[in-house]
Amino acid sequence: MSTSLGLLAISAVAAALVAAARRSHAGPVLASVLGTALGAGLVSVAVLSAAADPLSRVALLGCGVVSVVAFAGGYSYYQHQVREDHYSNTDASLVGSVSLLFVGLLGAAAMSDDVLMAWAFIEGTTIVGAYLVAIGRHAHSAEAAWKFSVLCFLGVGTGLAGLGILEALVAETASTGSLTFDSLGAVSASLPVVPAAAGLALLFVGFGTKAGVFPFHWWLPDAHSQTPTPVSALMSGALVPTALVLLARAWLAMPDAAGRLRPVLIGAALLGLLVATLAMAGQGDAKRLLAYSTVEHMALMLVAVAIGNGLALVAFSLHLLGHAVAKSGAFMGIGSLVESFGSRRIDRISGSTASTPLVSSLVIASGASLIGFPLGPIFVAEILLLIAAANAGLSWLAAALAVLLVLAGAAFGERVVRIVTGPSRAVTVTLGRSVALVPLAAVALSTVVLLARPAALSALIAAVASLAAGGLG
């Protein structure tokens, strides 16, 4: 808990500093510098906290990398917005300030052992996230912010009821203080299965809503299409997976109750994959395309959680990290095109290769990683997931996943190819190079790190695999 509160306090101080500098030109610069430093700090904490829960460390690592990409690349983005009179200097600073708080809350949630505090931090991201979605100040951003807030408040609020049920059950069994993931795991075998499964189901609704899991994913496309690009990267690459990690931790702590809910999770994941694939096929809005891609990837990670064996958890972790890097890169790349061409419509931003080679390279690299191009982390994760499903005796699931993966990859890939190819058109790129350079370096580095397998990563992956207790196979 001290790590969580420490991270939150640091981010709050950083947010206050940026807010204080909002009227000067230093505000967005300060936000960029402090956000990048905060992201690097999260990565360091994730690497150094060997005693912390391995899944928490994976989530924190993802948050850290995405923060570095979003804040380092975000400076050019916000500068552009101020120059084009889309935002005032104060707006750009305040978005940076609130984003810092947003990242702090995510880091705190990822590292929290106390289930209720983790819930509170996630609810906090909705409260501050509403401002980030509404910042556009027009009818569509107002609508998106309303839908995001109401759906997330209700979903996460339902999770609170699940926590209440679990608290009551644990209190019947053992006299514990606050409900932690560890204390839940310690008594889970003696909990009555049906009420415990009901409590876990409500937690699934709570964390699943923030994780963009089907059928609670509605807010994602609307919010992503309206938020500033760096915020979309933070939401897709950091918020959504962190919520899924919290669900995974509760799931792994309660193997008996989880066993009852396994068909529900697998069903939700398969339907989510299908819905995302259908929405991506022929999608006209570039940012909504990326949002539905997030729904697809969360569905795959949900399958890994549901299977819950060692291999599946390794697949989950690799997928989370690969997705964090690739999706934040894709958002920064496509967001740059959207700003340069002045449109989110794919048919209006297509043919960008000649005018924007660097940004197009980023879109191609991150898009390839997202569809599971060989040697990327997501490719390895997807192969491991298929093997994990087959090992668990769920060959039908492995087959269904393979088919859906090919379809989703084709739907997403066709759209990305359309963005970077097509009739060439001249456009003046008004965003600085840093908006593409940092994410491009991160995408390249993720493949290098995967191939080099440094000792710290291997140890973390081994620790994640050891968490499998009640999984299949």
Next chain:
Amino acid sequence: MSVESLQLAGLSVGMLAVLLLVWDKSATGGIGLVAVQAAANGVAALAHAVKVGSLGLAVVVIAGVGVKALLMPWLLRRAARQASVPSETSPRLHTPAALLVAISILAGSVLLFSEVASGGVLLGIALGQGLVGVWVVASRRGALAQITGVVAAETGMGVVLTIAGTSTPVLELLLLGIGLGVFLVLLGLAANVRRYAGTSDVGSLSSLTEYAEEAEA
């Protein structure tokens, strides 16, 4: 009257209030009902605080009743006056059908948690209130009506945690702070929708499509 009876009475009144919330379509009637629900649930929570002998918990519960039964309704009425919100004549679902669903949710919730050794019925009623609050949001079109649904849901789900028996004054205070934050954010967003979309009927907001940017321009 035993503590359990007092809790049962309080939660039952709260349950009745949320059922009436499903039924009531007037502009401000629902506001009074969430105040009644908060006060009635507050009695149940206060009884729990007395049972466990926690003065701190009792103080936070009373503060919570003040916020949810007085401050929030006052702010909601003020917002309703400013926006001149009309009665909801065409909710998303026919009222008797909505009520039937709400009663089913409550009954299912109580049945599900009767397995919990102690306090199962109380937990079931409290959870049912929360879920009916969610249903209110799903079945209503007005921004303020949906906010009353969110408040009802939070009040119901929050009291689940209190009567579950492991809550502390600090946690209750945290939940109260979050509840107030959620409420103020929603109130601000409702004003935002009215200002930029020109309506309080959030059920009619469906312009976010893949080509929404054309309308933005």
